[in-house]
Amino acid sequence: MTTRSTSPHPDSRRAGAQERGGLLVEGVTLSLGDGDATVTALDDVDLDVASGEFVAIVGPSGSGKSSLLAVAGALTTPDTGRVLLDGVDISRASSREKARHRRERIGFVFQSGNLIPALTALDQLRFALDVAGKRAGDGHDPRELLDRVGMGHRAGHRPHQLSGGERQRVGIARALVTRPAVLLVDEPTAALDRARSDDIVKLLAHETHESAVATIMVTHDHDVLGHCDRVLSMVDGRLSE
Numbered sequence: 220m221t222t223r224s225t226s227p228h229p230d231s232r233r234a235g236a237q238e239r240g241g242l243l244v245e246g247v248t249l250s251l252g253d254g255d256a257t258v259t260a261l262d263d264v265d266l267d268v269a270s271g272e273f274v275a276i277v278g279p280s281g282s283g284k285s286s287l288l289a290v291a292g293a294l295t296t297p298d299t300g301r302v303l304l305d306g307v308d309i310s311r312a313s314s315r316e317k318a319r320h321r322r323e324r325i326g327f328v329f330q331s332g333n334l335i336p337a338l339t340a341l342d343q344l345r346f347a348l349d350v351a352g353k354r355a356g357d358g359h360d361p362r363e364l365l366d367r368v369g370m371g372h373r374a375g376h377r378p379h380q381l382s383g384g385e386r387q388r389v390g391i392a393r394a395l396v397t398r399p400a401v402l403l404v405d406e407p408t409a410a411l412d413r414a415r416s417d418d419i420v421k422l423l424a425h426e427t428h429e430s431a432v433a434t435i436m437v438t439h440d441h442d443v444l445g446h447c448d449r450v451l452s453m454v455d456g457r458l459s460e
């Protein structure tokens with residue numbers, strides 16, 4: 220299935236991910252469980268997402284979508300294959316190196332924002348920069364980015380003082396503040412109504428193109444797919460157009 224409504228970044232898919240930046244998953248296989256209970260979660264998966272390209276992955280429950288995000292985010296090591304981030308194979312790196320890639324090069328956005336309860340919106344972004352060992356000058360300016368996602372007026376609010384959509388906006392800004400190469404987004408609209416879901420995915424599309432990040436979004440929400448540059452389907456661990 221392929222849906223296209225917004226144009227991909229001009230540099231998208233002109234060359235391989237190794238040459239022009241982005242994420243390249245090559246021949247990845249992953250088995251989970253033991254003995255008779257072994258499941259092939261990913262079955263020879265190839266995926267090439269350019270910098271500035273917004274790719275959605277849909278598929279039934281248990282088809283392997285979360286497993287693919289985990290492998291792309293250096294959280295799980297595949298049995299075979301490679302995951303290249305701007306041309307560097309992160310799948311075979313040491314645990315320490317993988318943790319560094321996650322902090323510095325990979326942004327994660329979860330279902331409900333996953334913000335730290337005690338921190339204001341602005342401090343969520345500052346904290347992410349600190350953890351990545353970056354200063355504001357190495358990444359996006361936290362205030363400017365909060366403005367960009369429409370949350371400048373809520374900079375001093377803590378998560379419990381924000382709506383679900385606002386928490387998700389802060390979560391997106393926090394994931395982008397370090398200027399990651401890859402943005403991995405897991406069901407960002409699961410807790411939102413129709414209009415807010417649309418706004419959030421539009422924002423993800425805009426920021427993907429603006430920040431030239433390679434974004435993969437897993438979703439069950441077919442109503443938002445029109446904002447994505449490409450839509451791929453996952454069935455039984457296999458990915459197809």
Ligand SMILES: Nc1ncnc2c1ncn2[C@@H]1O[C@H](COP(=O)(O)OP(=O)(O)OP(=O)(O)O)[C@@H](O)[C@H]1O
Pocket residue numbers: 251252253258259260278279280281282283284285286287
């Ligand atoms: N830790 C585990 N041990 C054994 N099998 C697992 C484990 N985690 C996931 N699986 C299996 O791997 C397959 C892929 O799971 P995965 O979570 O990637 O699917 P999904 O498409 O993200 O599903 P959902 O949409 O329900 O989140 C499923 O059959 C699942 O039961």
